[in-house]
Amino acid sequence: MSKTLNRRDFIKTSSATTVGVATIASGITLTTFAANTSDNPVTSEKRWGMLIDTNKLTEANIDGMVSACQQENGWGSEVHSTGDQKPTWVKKLKVQDKATGKITSLPLMCQHCEEPPCVDVCPTNASMKREDGIVLVDKHLCIGCRYCMMACPYDARSFVHEELTDQREHMPRGKGTVESCTLCVHKVDNNETPACVASVNSDAVIFGDLYDANSNINQTLKKVQSAQIRADLDLNTGVRYSGI
Amino acid sequence: MNIRYEETQGRSLGFYALISGLGILILAALGAVYYMEHHGHYVTGMSNRIVWGIPHVFALFLIVAASGALNVASIASVFHKKMYKPLSRLSGLVALALLAGGLMVLVLDLGRPDRLIIAMTEYNFKSIFAWNIILYNGFFVIVAVYLWMMFERRMNKFSSKAGLVAFSWRLILTTGTGSIFGFLVARQAYDAVIMAPMFIIMSFAFGLAFFILILMASYKWTERPLGDAVVDRLGNLLGVFVAAVMYFVVVKHLGSLYLAENAGVENFILFDGGVYTQLFWYGQIILGSLIPMALIYHPALKSNRSTLGLASLLVLIGGVIQLYIIIIGGQAYPLEMFPGKEILEGYGGIATYTPSLPETILGVGGIAVALIAITFLVKILPFLPESLANEVADPHHKG
Amino acid sequence: MYRLVVILMVLLVGNVFAERHADYSNLGEEASNIKASGKIFHTDGLDVIRKMHPEFLNHKRDKTHREGVRTKENSLKGCVNCHATKDKQTNQYHSINDQDQFCSTCHQKVSVSVDCFSCHRTTPRKGTK
Numbered sequence: 001m002s003k004t005l006n007r008r009d010f011i012k013t014s015s016a017t018t019v020g021v022a023t024i025a026s027g028i029t030l031t032t033f034a035a036n037t038s039d040n041p042v043t044s045e046k047r048w049g050m051l052i053d054t055n056k057l058t059e060a061n062i063d064g065m066v067s068a069c070q071q072e073n074g075w076g077s078e079v080h081s082t083g084d085q086k087p088t089w090v091k092k093l094k095v096q097d098k099a100t101g102k103i104t105s106l107p108l109m110c111q112h113c114e115e116p117p118c119v120d121v122c123p124t125n126a127s128m129k130r131e132d133g134i135v136l137v138d139k140h141l142c143i144g145c146r147y148c149m150m151a152c153p154y155d156a157r158s159f160v161h162e163e164l165t166d167q168r169e170h171m172p173r174g175k176g177t178v179e180s181c182t183l184c185v186h187k188v189d190n191n192e193t194p195a196c197v198a199s200v201n202s203d204a205v206i207f208g209d210l211y212d213a214n215s216n217i218n219q220t221l222k223k224v225q226s227a228q229i230r231a232d233l234d235l236n237t238g239v240r241y242s243g244i
Numbered sequence: 245m246n247i248r249y250e251e252t253q254g255r256s257l258g259f260y261a262l263i264s265g266l267g268i269l270i271l272a273a274l275g276a277v278y279y280m281e282h283h284g285h286y287v288t289g290m291s292n293r294i295v296w297g298i299p300h301v302f303a304l305f306l307i308v309a310a311s312g313a314l315n316v317a318s319i320a321s322v323f324h325k326k327m328y329k330p331l332s333r334l335s336g337l338v339a340l341a342l343l344a345g346g347l348m349v350l351v352l353d354l355g356r357p358d359r360l361i362i363a364m365t366e367y368n369f370k371s372i373f374a375w376n377i378i379l380y381n382g383f384f385v386i387v388a389v390y391l392w393m394m395f396e397r398r399m400n401k402f403s404s405k406a407g408l409v410a411f412s413w414r415l416i417l418t419t420g421t422g423s424i425f426g427f428l429v430a431r432q433a434y435d436a437v438i439m440a441p442m443f444i445i446m447s448f449a450f451g452l453a454f455f456i457l458i459l460m461a462s463y464k465w466t467e468r469p470l471g472d473a474v475v476d477r478l479g480n481l482l483g484v485f486v487a488a489v490m491y492f493v494v495v496k497h498l499g500s501l502y503l504a505e506n507a508g509v510e511n512f513i514l515f516d517g518g519v520y521t522q523l524f525w526y527g528q529i530i531l532g533s534l535i536p537m538a539l540i541y542h543p544a545l546k547s548n549r550s551t552l553g554l555a556s557l558l559v560l561i562g563g564v565i566q567l568y569i570i571i572i573g574g575q576a577y578p579l580e581m582f583p584g585k586e587i588l589e590g591y592g593g594i595a596t597y598t599p600s601l602p603e604t605i606l607g608v609g610g611i612a613v614a615l616i617a618i619t620f621l622v623k624i625l626p627f628l629p630e631s632l633a634n635e636v637a638d639p640h641h642k643g
Numbered sequence: 644m645y646r647l648v649v650i651l652m653v654l655l656v657g658n659v660f661a662e663r664h665a666d667y668s669n670l671g672e673e674a675s676n677i678k679a680s681g682k683i684f685h686t687d688g689l690d691v692i693r694k695m696h697p698e699f700l701n702h703k704r705d706k707t708h709r710e711g712v713r714t715k716e717n718s719l720k721g722c723v724n725c726h727a728t729k730d731k732q733t734n735q736y737h738s739i740n741d742q743d744q745f746c747s748t749c750h751q752k753v754s755v756s757v758d759c760f761s762c763h764r765t766t767p768r769k770g771t772k
Contacts, residue, residue, distance in 0.1 A: 041710035080284070084291035084595060094589035095582050103588065108581075117430060123373035124366040130711060138708050139762050143363050144355015146295040147373050153430030155579055155591055159295060159355060161286035165738075167764045169720055174762030175284045176355030189711045229581060233429055244582075 038189045047114075047133040047238065048183055049210040050197065051217050051226060054106045054243035056204035062092045062107045068199035069109075072184060074168040080161070087158035089181045090196060095244070104244050107196065110135055110156040110181035111229060112238035118148035118157065127178075133210075133238050134183045142177040149178060153230045156180050183238075210238065247330045250630040252466050254623035259465075266616040273609020276602035277352045285355065288603045293595035294575050299353035301567045302607030305450065306346030306614060307380070307421055308443055309563070311414040312451020314339040314387065316478075318414075321407025327477060327638045330629040331459070332407075336391045337618055337627050338455055339414075340384065345614030347380060349607055372423050379417040386410050395625070418444045425570065432509045433574030436500065442492040446563065449485035453559040456482060458618060460553055462628060471634030472547045479552045483540040486559055490533050493566075509577045512594075513569060520573040523565050532562010572597055671726030671745050684725070693749075700759070719759060724767045738765035 070076040075087045090109035096102065112135045118127045119135065126141035127148045137148075137157075149157045157180040160173060167173050170186040184194035192198075197207040208217035226242040228235075253259075280287055290297040316335035320328035328335075351357055367374045390406040393399040422443030425434040456478050463470035497514060500506040513520055536555035545551045578592045622628055629636070670678065677684050685692040692699070703717040715721060726745040727736045740746045740760045750757050 038711060038713040041706075041712055080286040082286070084293045085286050086292075088292070091590050093587060093591055095585040095587050097585050099584070108590070117428075120368075120370045121373060121427075122368055123371045123377060124362050125368045126366075128709065130709065132711070136708065140704060140708070141359075141362055141366055142356065143359045145363075145373065146355070147371070147424075149292065149295045150575070151428055151430060153579060154581065155293075158292050159285065161291075162284040164762075165765070167762065169764045169768040172762035172764070176281075177762065178355070185711070186713070189713050230430075232583075 042130055042132040042189075044131045044133075045211065047210045048112070048188060049133070049208065049217055049238040049240065050112075050183075050194075051206045051220055051240045051242065052106060053204050053206075053224075054104050054241060056202065056243075057105070057107075057200070059092070059105050061200050061204060062105055064199045065107050065196035065205070066090050066092060068195040069181070072168070072187075072195035073171045073182070074166075074173065075158075075179075078160075078162055078164070085161045087160060087179060089156075089158065089179070106241060106244060108154060108156070108229075109196075109239070110183070111154050111235070112181075112183060114236035114238070116235065117151040117153065117233075121147045121151040123147065130185075134185050134188070135180075136182055136185065137178050137180065139172060139174060139177045139179070144176040144178065146178060153233055153235070247629045247636065248631075249333065249626035249628065251624065251626050252462070252622045252628065254619075256465075259619070259623075262619055263616065266612045266619070269605075269612035270609050270616065273352075273606050273612065276605040276609070277357075280353075280602050280606070281357065287600065289598045289600045290603070291595065291597070294572060294597040296571055296575065297353075297597065298568070298572075298599040298603045299349050299606050301564060301571050302610050303346045303350035303353070304421065304424075304571065305564050305567045306342050306349065306610050308418060308447045308567075309450035309454050309560075310339050310342035310346060310447075311383070311418045311421075312447030312449065313342055313455050314410060314414050315448055315451055316455055317390070318407060318411040321404040322411045324404075327474065330632060330637060331455075331474070332403075333391065333394055333627045334459065334462075334622075335455060336387050336394070336410075337621055338458055338614075339451070340387050340391075341614040341617040341621075342451070342454060343380065343383060344617060345610040345612075348613055349610035352606060353603070372420060372427055376417075376420045376424065379413070379420050383413060383417055386413050414447075415444060418447045425574070430579060431574060432500075432506045432580055433513070433570075433577060436496060438492065438496050438499065442489075442496060445485065445488045445492050446566070449482065449489050449559055450563040452478065452482050452485060453556040453563070456556045457553060457560075458615075460549060462622060463632065466628070468628070469631045469633035469636075471632055471637055473634040473638040474632050475549065475552065476547055479540050479555070482552075482556065482559065483537055486533055486537055486540075489566075490529075493528075505580065505583075508580065509574070512577045513573055517573065517577075517594075520569055520576065523573075524569050527565035528562050528569060531558055532565055533559075536562070669728050669743060669745055669748065671728055671739075673725040677725075719763055720768070723763075723765065727767050736766035740765055 069090050073089060075089055078086055081087070090107050092105060093108050094103060094105050097104075112129075112133055114129075114133065116127070116129055116135050119129050121127070123145065124141045124143055126138045126143070127135075128138055129135045144159065146159055149159060157178050159178050160175050163175045164173055171182075173179055184192070184196075187194060193207045197205045203216075203220075206217045206220055208215040210218055210221070212218055221240065224242050226240045227244055228237045228240060229244075288297060314335055316328055317332035317339075319325045320332050351360055354360075363377060367377075369375070386406070387410055390403065390410045393403040393406045419440045422440035426437055426439035428434045456475075459478070460470065460475065462468075497510060501510045501514075511517075513524055515521060517524075536558045539545055539551045539555035539558075576595045576597060578587075578594070581587065581591070674684070699717040700719060700722075704719075706712040707718075723739050727739050728744065729736050737744050738760070740750075740757055742751070746757050746760075
């Protein structure tokens with residue numbers, strides 16, 4: 001019995017289901033997770049993931065996710081950085097299909113890959129993946145070389161271009177290091193959901209353990225058609241999208 | 245026949261002028277670093293889209309040139325070409341100095357240069373960068389040993405073996421430098437195995453161009469004889485290397501154009517990339533390749549030191565431009581995130597980058613560090629043969 | 644030369660221990676309260692925490708960051724919350740690494756820079772949590 005649910009399984013299961021089964025019964029986002037006392041090290045028995053249904057998500061929802069992330073993690077109020085220098089942990093994208101002209105809006109953040117290129121290239125092990133699949137920057141080891149930003153296929157990482165003060169207590173951030181979406185790891189470790197997921201508060205964004213066959217996210221992924229961005233790179237992302 | 249090596253005197257007005265000129269550049273670079281590190285990278289032209297700016301261009305240019313500068317010594321020790329033998333010591337020195345300059349720039353552009361010790365103690369062996377740190381440090385050690393074996397008479401007999409090790413190491417080193425880009429699967433501009441061999445051949449050209457300029461300048465300023473035999477040979481070699489770089493550039497771009505996935509970024513660099521397209525055709529191809537080849541191979545300019553010097557300088561300028569196009573141009577073009585879809589909002593478009601003054605000064609400072617190191621060391625140790633006249637360098641030369 | 648080195652070493656070592664029994668005027672509000680009440684927070688002894696706190700913090704940081712262990716023990720947040728002082732006039736907390744604040748008194752004296760606060764918050768909690 002393998003607990004791993006890889007890309008191929010997803011494709012198999014989703015192609016077996018008919019297209020358009022987007023509605024799912026459960027509207028619960030706040031699933032109760034198995035007791036995690038946060039005294040014990042996280043293990044690879046879990047893999048945290050997110051499923052974003054772009055058909056259900058309004059643009060206002062996405063804006064709300066961005067500002068919830070800013071509020072929670074304290075980015076976005078930098079004074080000196082201009083334009084592309086500003087940190088962006090999550091952003092709203094609008095994409096149009098070249099053939100059909102269909103326009104889709106979606107939030108884009110760190111995709112928490114199973115095989116993260118940013119971790120492979122980091123010379124000092126600062127870019128790292130926890131056992132439970134959350135990809136983080138260990139700012140204690142980050143020397144600010146920005147190689148991970150070159151390697152990331154999702155433009156998910158930001159470099160802090162200026163000195164910061166008054167950071168959030170749970171989210172240290174500092175000049176000269178690289179940062180990105182942490183999947184609100186400080187909340188996940190306390191059995192809470194990430195801020196962006198909580199802000200939407202509907203089944204448009206589901207957070208949970210991909211490996212847990214009883215979790216909402218696992219069951220939904222078995223039912224609906226979903227996709228990974230840049231699936232061709234075979235990175236097996238933790239963040240999945242349906243509707244794109 | 246014995247070659248006599250001698251320190252330069254280093255007491256002339258010109259020597260002090262050179263030292264102070266380079267010293268000012270280095271001080272300016274350090275000032276620029278202080279300014280950038282104090283404020284953070286927002287004072288530079290870099291951003292989250294163009295994460296590596298002009299300092300990386302200079303740093304990689306110098307690192308690539310460094311491994312190439314060692315070739316002159318390798319030709320003597322590995323390929324047993326006697327005429328290059330007297331040039332070996334200088335070749336090793338130029339290689340070390342250029343590498344030191346390049347690494348200085350690379351390190352001082354880090355977000356946290358104060359944490360350099362972490363880069364030396366924490367290794368992720370999956371990272372090409374970590375490998376490069378080992379390769380660069382190893383290069384210093386190996387070339388230093390190689391130089392020692394050339395200097396120390398009792399060790400001379402081992403010098404060709406050491407030369408072979410150094411030659412192999414430098415090939416691996418440049419492969420590593422090229423692979424920094426070659427393994428970036430996410431970026432259409434880089435993801436090509438040909439990057440590594442192309443970097444090797446680029447290093448041949450840039451390193452030799454540096455070497456020719458330094459050799460001619462030091463012999464002119466110390467008023468030592470330097471015969472046409474040596475200069476012509478080096479000049480011809482430079483021409484071959486420049487042609488080889490052009491060949492690789494053509495193959496790389498043709499190969500990329502063939503892949504529909506890469507067509508976008510190729511069109512961008514070659515045809516509609518504005519400043520990058522102009523830099524490519526006018527800077528890299530015409531100024532940095534075609535004109536130098538004409539200057540080297542035109543029969544009327546044979547053995548003309550001034551035009552060879554100009555050709556070498558143009559090769560170097562073309563090299564900086566080539567790396568600018570690779571590094572900055574490759575980042576300016578957006579990532580292909582949604583094949584078959586167009587991104588209307590939130591990401592995409594060509595990222596803009598204007599090199600700021602401090603980062604440019606830092607880059608130039610790297611060259612100054614390399615040159616000042618060479619200027620001092622040829623004064624302290626006997627790197628330069630007292631004569632490279634035709635009859636000394638190549639007894640069979642027919643003028 | 645040798646003598647010079649010895650003198651230098653003695654001076655250095657002397658500095659480290661000079662503060663050993665000094666009374667902190669800026670121990671921090673909560674810490675002062677604990678001390679006044681006669682309770683002991685650092686039960687291993689002050690010498691241990693003074694000497695070993697970098698190791699404790701580093702160990703804890705790796706546990707928390709890499710393994711998700713979020714216990715209160717040796718948490719940097721705890722240090723800051725307990726040892727921070729308020730400005731009497733403005734009623735605002737001083738940054739713990741400001742001059743003559745808790746961390747700086749010793750660290751300045753022995754010329755060891757504190758790298759924690761280039762990223763970590765320097766005053767007790769504020770914001771969403």
